Structure formats: C-alpha cells, structure tokens
Amino acid sequence: MLPPVATQHKALFLESENGPYIVKNVKTSDPGPGEVLVKVEAASLNPVDWKIHNFIKEFPLPIGCDSAGVVAQVGEGVTRVQVGDRVAHQGGYAVRIATFQEYTIIDEELVVKIPDSMSFDQAASIPVAVAAPAIGLYGDKVPLGGAGLIAPWQHGGHTEYAKKPILVMGGASSVGQYAIQFATISRFSPIITTVSPENKDLAASTGATHTLGRSLSPSTLADAVVAITSDPITVVFDAISTPETQEAAYKILAPGGTLVVVQDEAIKTKQDDKKVVRVIASGHIPANARFAKDLYAHLGDALASGEIKPCEVEILPGGLNGVAEGLERLKNGTVRAKKLVIRPPETSDL
Ligand SMILES: NC(=O)c1ccc[n+]([C@@H]2O[C@H](COP(=O)([O-])OP(=O)(O)OC[C@H]3O[C@@H](n4cnc5c(N)ncnc54)[C@H](OP(=O)(O)O)[C@@H]3O)[C@@H](O)[C@H]2O)c1
Missing domain, CATH: 3.90.180.10 (Medium-chain alcohol dehydrogenases, catalytic domain)
Structure with a gap:
C-alpha cells in the first residue's frame, strides 16, 4: 500500500x-x-x-x-x-x-x-544518457534529431550494421557508455572508442572492441583507427563534443558518413559529403517526441534482458x-x- x-x-x-x-x-x-x-x-x-x-x-x-x-x-x-x-x-x-x-x-x-x-x-x-545516443543514432533525420539509422528493434536493426565500424569519442562518459551499448546491440564491429588508460576495461565491459587513448593527437588517432580497420568509418558518435573532439572525429569520418555531436557543432571547415547531426536528447521537444515514445516503448525490454546496463x-x-x-x-x-x-x-x- x-x-x-x-x-x-x-x-x-x-x-x-x-x-x-x-x-x-x-x-x-x-x-x-x-x-x-x-x-x-x-x-x-x-x-x-x-x-x-x-x-x-x-x-x-x-x-x-x-x-x-x-x-x-x-x-x-x-x-x-x-x-x-x-x-x-x-x-x-x-x-x-x-x-x-x-x-x-x-x-x-x-x-x-x-x-x-x-x-x-x-x-x-x-534516461538522459540513454536518450542521447538512442536519439542521436536512430532518431529521425530532423534538425536536433538523429542520424536516422535503423533502430535495434526495427526490421534490419540487427543486421544492417553488422561488421561495420563505428567510432565513439569518450567511451567512459555516461553518454559514451550507453552509445557503446547501443553500437553493440546494432552489431557494429569493430567498436572503437577513446578513453583514459584507466577506463580501458570499463569500455571493454560495455562492448568496445578497441580502446584508444583520449589524449592522442587527431592525426595519431586517425592513424590508430586505420590500423584497426581499413573499412570506411561512416558513423561517429562524439559523446564529448568539445571543438577538439569534434574536429578529430570529423577528420576520421569517411565521405558519405555522419558524425553525431551532443553539443553545439564546432567544425570549422565542413565538406558537403560529411554530415554532422547535433542531437538534443529530449522527448519533450517536438522534433524528437515521436522517436522518444518509440524508444521508451522498447527500452524496458532492453533493461530487463540486460542488453542495456x-x-x-x-x-x-x-x-x-x-x-x-x-x-x-x-x-x-x-x-x-x-x-x-x-x-x-x-x-x-x-
Ligand atoms: N545533446 C544532449 O541532449 C546531451 C544529453 C546528455 C549529455 N550531453 C552532453 O554530453 C557530454 C557528456 O555528458 P555525460 O553526462 O556523459 O558526461 P560525464 O559522464 O560526466 O563525462 C565524464 C567523462 O568524460 C570523459 N571525457 C572528458 N573529456 C574527454 C575527451 N576529450 N575525450 C574522451 N573522453 C573524455 C572522461 O573520460 P575518462 O575518465 O576516460 O578520461 C570522463 O569519465 C556533456 O557535454 C553533456 O552536456 C548532451
């Protein structure tokens, strides 16, 4: 009672x-x-x-x-x-x-x-830390929305991205930890992330297949990513989104790809063939209300099964x-x- x-x-x-x-x-x-x-x-x-x-x-x-x-x-x-x-x-x-x-x-x-x-x-x-990667990756392609990827609960959501690489900047942040978990559920591979050395194990436990030092210079980071995979990196989720992480991420993003940022966009020189999406992770704004309802309708199952921890x-x-x-x-x-x-x-x- x-x-x-x-x-x-x-x-x-x-x-x-x-x-x-x-x-x-x-x-x-x-x-x-x-x-x-x-x-x-x-x-x-x-x-x-x-x-x-x-x-x-x-x-x-x-x-x-x-x-x-x-x-x-x-x-x-x-x-x-x-x-x-x-x-x-x-x-x-x-x-x-x-x-x-x-x-x-x-x-x-x-x-x-x-x-x-x-x-x-x-x-x-x-709720908020999950909404940022969920809306940013799978949300509708509208201003302040997402990259429009197929959500894990939709048809093709477990196959479309299988064996495709993804980069998550800041895998130890709360938002980054959930981004890696969603990347895992979507079957991206390899899942590459940047963390401090002491958070390597944490990143691996959330699903990252490769961890790189968060203090690497942009060009060293780009070289390290190429050493992991020669496949084009068409999805980058920047869970930190300082001007520095955005520039580094944008440099690695392949033509035709999408970079999702969680703070105001700060790329100085943009290319027509590289998209940047600035997400506002809220179901309270009209742009994301539809997707957020869909997310919350499915999130309970992911929590119950332990897919999202x-x-x-x-x-x-x-x-x-x-x-x-x-x-x-x-x-x-x-x-x-x-x-x-x-x-x-x-x-x-x-
Ligand atoms: N757009 C939205 O709607 C939305 C929603 C939620 C959050 N956000 C934004 O997302 C950002 C992260 O939020 P959060 O709650 O996840 O933060 P948080 O958990 O407090 O982030 C702390 C972590 O950030 C990592 N970090 C800091 N600088 C880094 C860098 N240069 N490279 C890699 N990792 C770095 C650190 O990792 P190490 O310990 O490994 O050093 C630290 O553990 C904030 O700016 C927040 O405002 C936006």
Missing part, C-alpha cells in the same frame, strides 16, 4: 543565473489526461543541469531532468502504467516536470518500466541539498565514468 500523495513537497530551484540553489515547498500537481505523477526516489545529475542557465533565463528555475521512482497517481486515460509501478523517465525544466523534487509529472508514453532487480539509483542514471552510480548525501556540490564537481570535470545520484526523500525538513 503506497502512502497518500502529499499535497505539498520539496523542490530545488536555481534562484538566479549565478545561484544559489534553494529547496522550497511547492504544491504537488495533479496528473492531467495521459500523464502520471511519479514519487521520485532517485534523480541523477547531468551536465545540462549546471549549463541550463545559459539557455533558460527565467528564475527561479526548477531543475533536474532524470528521475526514477514509483507511479503515485495516474491521469485520465492512462493505460501503459499503473499506481505502484517502478519507472524511470526524463524530466524537464518546468515546475511540473523537473526531477530534483519529491514528485514530478510525466506523459505516460515517456516512461520506462524498470526491472525489479534494478535499484532506483541505477535507473535514475539511464546502468552506469556505476555514486549517491550524494543530503537529498536535494546535495545537488549543488555535485553540479560543481560535474562542472570541474572531476566526475569520471559514473553518474552522480541524489535521493529527494533524504532531503532534510525545511
């Missing part, structure tokens, strides 16, 4: 462009038709959480975009989930749908049911009060090969 839904709950807000982050009481929203109310048990931190003030200038700004928890209430017409289901989903930067809070609202079609064996902490690491997680103490320090660590680049997670119910009383 679930406890009754609280009429008020705690939520974290970025008060102004330069902070601070403040926990406040807010009214718990009712789910509308087709929506569910989720009691958030765990929420993971993403780089976008510390960058969001560059894009949205309305303050106080509710933040957080990854959640795992329990369905606490369903709106009219909801059929995919029911009260008590364990779910994960991607939220957004508005008071009803942000995830650094105790309750949040989401469209039922953007929810994924999580297996009983998976903790809420692990599940919270999944969660990243390592580190739990931050203090519930919502732990977010600020975690975001500082993400900003400083000191979080490596894992996801930081907070548990909103652990927030102390106001």
Whole structure:
C-alpha cells in the first residue's frame, strides 16, 4: 500500500543565473489526461543541469531532468502504467516536470518500466544518457534529431550494421557508455572508442572492441583507427563534443558518413559529403517526441534482458541539498565514468 500523495513537497530551484540553489515547498500537481505523477526516489545529475542557465533565463528555475521512482497517481486515460509501478523517465525544466523534487509529472508514453532487480539509483542514471545516443543514432533525420539509422528493434536493426565500424569519442562518459551499448546491440564491429588508460576495461565491459587513448593527437588517432580497420568509418558518435573532439572525429569520418555531436557543432571547415547531426536528447521537444515514445516503448525490454546496463552510480548525501556540490564537481570535470545520484526523500525538513 503506497502512502497518500502529499499535497505539498520539496523542490530545488536555481534562484538566479549565478545561484544559489534553494529547496522550497511547492504544491504537488495533479496528473492531467495521459500523464502520471511519479514519487521520485532517485534523480541523477547531468551536465545540462549546471549549463541550463545559459539557455533558460527565467528564475527561479526548477531543475533536474532524470528521475526514477514509483507511479503515485495516474491521469485520465492512462493505460501503459499503473499506481505502484517502478519507472524511470526524463524530466524537464518546468515546475511540473523537473526531477530534483519529491514528485514530478510525466506523459505516460515517456516512461520506462524498470526491472525489479534494478535499484532506483541505477535507473535514475539511464534516461538522459540513454536518450542521447538512442536519439542521436536512430532518431529521425530532423534538425536536433538523429542520424536516422535503423533502430535495434526495427526490421534490419540487427543486421544492417553488422561488421561495420563505428567510432565513439569518450567511451567512459555516461553518454559514451550507453552509445557503446547501443553500437553493440546494432552489431557494429569493430567498436572503437577513446578513453583514459584507466577506463580501458570499463569500455571493454560495455562492448568496445578497441580502446584508444583520449589524449592522442587527431592525426595519431586517425592513424590508430586505420590500423584497426581499413573499412570506411561512416558513423561517429562524439559523446564529448568539445571543438577538439569534434574536429578529430570529423577528420576520421569517411565521405558519405555522419558524425553525431551532443553539443553545439564546432567544425570549422565542413565538406558537403560529411554530415554532422547535433542531437538534443529530449522527448519533450517536438522534433524528437515521436522517436522518444518509440524508444521508451522498447527500452524496458532492453533493461530487463540486460542488453542495456546502468552506469556505476555514486549517491550524494543530503537529498536535494546535495545537488549543488555535485553540479560543481560535474562542472570541474572531476566526475569520471559514473553518474552522480541524489535521493529527494533524504532531503532534510525545511
Ligand atoms: N545533446 C544532449 O541532449 C546531451 C544529453 C546528455 C549529455 N550531453 C552532453 O554530453 C557530454 C557528456 O555528458 P555525460 O553526462 O556523459 O558526461 P560525464 O559522464 O560526466 O563525462 C565524464 C567523462 O568524460 C570523459 N571525457 C572528458 N573529456 C574527454 C575527451 N576529450 N575525450 C574522451 N573522453 C573524455 C572522461 O573520460 P575518462 O575518465 O576516460 O578520461 C570522463 O569519465 C556533456 O557535454 C553533456 O552536456 C548532451
């Protein structure tokens, strides 16, 4: 039996462009038709959480975009989930749908049911970091969408890319770890990735067949890729997408190929026959809503079968009060090969 839904709950807000982050009481929203109310048990931190003030200038700004928890209430017409289901989903930067809070609202079609064996902490690491490679590789060929590859759950999704090489820049990042897992499910081979030496084993465990040092110069990296395969590299997923990684990746990309980037495109001199796709990994934007619903309809099976495994997680103490320090660590680049997670119910009383 679930406890009754609280009429008020705690939520974290970025008060102004330069902070601070403040926990406040807010009214718990009712789910509308087709929506569910989720009691958030765990929420993971993403780089976008510390960058969001560059894009949205309305303050106080509710933040957080990854959640795992329990369905606490369903709106009219909801059929995919029911009260008590364990779910994960991607939220957004508005008071009803942000995830650094105790309750949040989401469209039922953007929810994924999580297996009983998976903790809420692990599940919270999944939605955004999975959406980036899933939408970037298989999403519709629309601005801010994807490369339009055949998704693993579609006809041909397990054969079309068999024995074709793929390069994933940044295989130890959360996004990179899931990109390698999708490349594995799509049967790309070889799967080449760049990591620090200490993350070679991690990259291999997610499915990478070859690891190269992330500090190699662009030309040494290109030579090292050619030494692994003489086949043209027609798909590159850059999970880091700094100007340097983008240039290095673009240099390796074969004519006719597609480079997927997760930050603003920064290639200085482009060629007509090499495509660059800048993905926004969100089912909340119209460009990707259709594909995201398709993804979430299939992701549950991949989690249950273990085809997609969660990243390592580190739990931050203090519930919502732990977010600020975690975001500082993400900003400083000191979080490596894992996801930081907070548990909103652990927030102390106001
Ligand atoms: N477009 C979107 O919608 C979207 C969605 C999600 C994320 N993103 C963006 O994707 C990027 C990654 O996010 P994340 O959450 O996956 O980050 P993360 O897990 O915090 O990334 C940390 C990892 O990045 C690796 N790394 C850093 N610089 C590298 C480089 N030059 N080459 C190779 N690896 C490098 C490090 O690997 P080593 O430990 O091996 O050194 C480190 O472990 C961020 O910029 C984020 O904003 C975009």
